[in-house]
Amino acid sequence: MISASQRFWFWAIVWVSVVTLSAPTVVVLGASFTAGNIIAFPPEGLSLRWYEKIALARDLQQAFLRSLIVSSICMLIAVPAGTLAGIALARYQLRCFNGVQMYLLLPFTIPLIGSGIGLMMMFGRLGALGSLWPVGFACAVINLPFIIWSVSASAAQLDPDLEHAAANCGAGRVQTFLYVTLPAVMPGVITGSLLMFILAMNEFLVSLLLVDARTVTLPVQIYNSIRSIITPDLAAVSVVFIVMAALAIAFLDRLVGLEIFLKSK
């Protein structure tokens, strides 16, 4: 039982956190519907004019399209590689297992600015800067541990006897993999893909380092525009991110349930 005074103090702090976490989202949503030319309080009435404006803005549309391309490239690279690695880590005996695991966590242990600068130099030497695939590749590298983790969590729950049974019934290795192993890890693959997509869509610092003026992604475009004056059209663009985040959470909750993140090992 939680005593009354403890409940009071803890909930007070929780409310501070909830407001801090939600305030930017609420304000951006509100500002995007303003009728005025600047973001004002109290708001100057409701309108959809800023959505109309961004629907006609070519630079924003192209930045959005580029972000989608970057996210797709990121998924194309990270999902197959991460799925196979997740299965391998959970189901195969590997020598120097701990070493491999530490190595695969490098994207988390190296600070983002370090990974970004390193990849920038590498792609610069290869002469690949200025196209979008290095950005997608970079997003895949820095977030790879997420999908490996989510797939191997699924794979660890698969009973190895199921694969043996399939082989016993005459299925070859490819068939066993496609009809038994892969469906079993599918929840992990889908969760991981979702994370990869949304994180690549949002990725800011690594994008900033790897893009040039012709290939800016949407977060970088927003960042560059903020530098000047704050107008409601940016708020309308930001709503794109809010909608995508809400969709991702709804999917994640349906798929695995958000409560999975509270479980202790």
Next chain:
Amino acid sequence: MPPSIKARYPLTWRVMDALEWLADRLWPRSMSRHTGWLLIAPSLIIVGSLVVGMIEIADTSLRTLDTATFRMSESYSLANYQKLATSDVYLTVAWRSLLGAVLTTALTLILAFPYAYIMVRTRSAAARKALLICLFLPFFIGQVVRAYGWLIILGNDGIINQATGLIGLDPHRFLFNFPAVVFGLVQYMLPFAVLMLAPALTAIPEEVETAAKSLGASWPRTMRHVVLPMARPGLIGAGLVVLTLSLTDFAMPAMLGGGSQDFIANAIYDQFFRTSDAGLGAALTLLLVMGGTFLVGVVLSVFGAGTLAAGRRA
């Protein structure tokens, strides 16, 4: 003429047979001992690009910029590191980053602990779900949009200043100072910290707390002597992750600090994109990577990879 026997097999069977045949040619069964390595190889290669990047950085950090020709020198020297060690500018930046990161860590943990505790212990499934959504939504929206939201709220012409203006108060400058950056970092780090703390709190049986209380301990004493010590691995893990992430952050100092509150990552960015002294920037990057990797390495070796560890049945 009767159709051949083979054509009567479904197409999927024939495709499958072809795939099995191909698999046997490309990866004979005698190799199956090494199948694990085959599956993990793509990921090893992808992560290898970071290693290549680190080598590039190390190489560049040993070359100096020739200010006459704006080319990097052919020979190696430690001049960049000497320059960093003797420069007051970088000492200030490093000190500011460290102070910011330590303050952020302390404040984040103070906010994160009650959040995680209530989320784990509440009886209401709806409250738990709502608290989880409040965590994930900002995490998925991304740093830039969130910082933009704070600019709207706290800016000189922001909502708060306009609201206080209505009752006749002079505008207050909330942004572009050190507290604004720390505040931005705290709200950015909060979801990470709560999500790392929650499993540690789940692992503490509720009966232990009940026992402490039935022996007469008040709730602050129960927290201090029972829950906090038992949650210590989670607290230290969350603390070190928040410390490293905020020490190396770029977006919050850039957007809420307004250029006057640079952290190390901003100084690195400026070396590459403003001053164009890649050698000095690379030396700074390498020092930060070593510091950051050391901190995370401590977390991983002391606590194990935790939730990030591959889901292997122990």
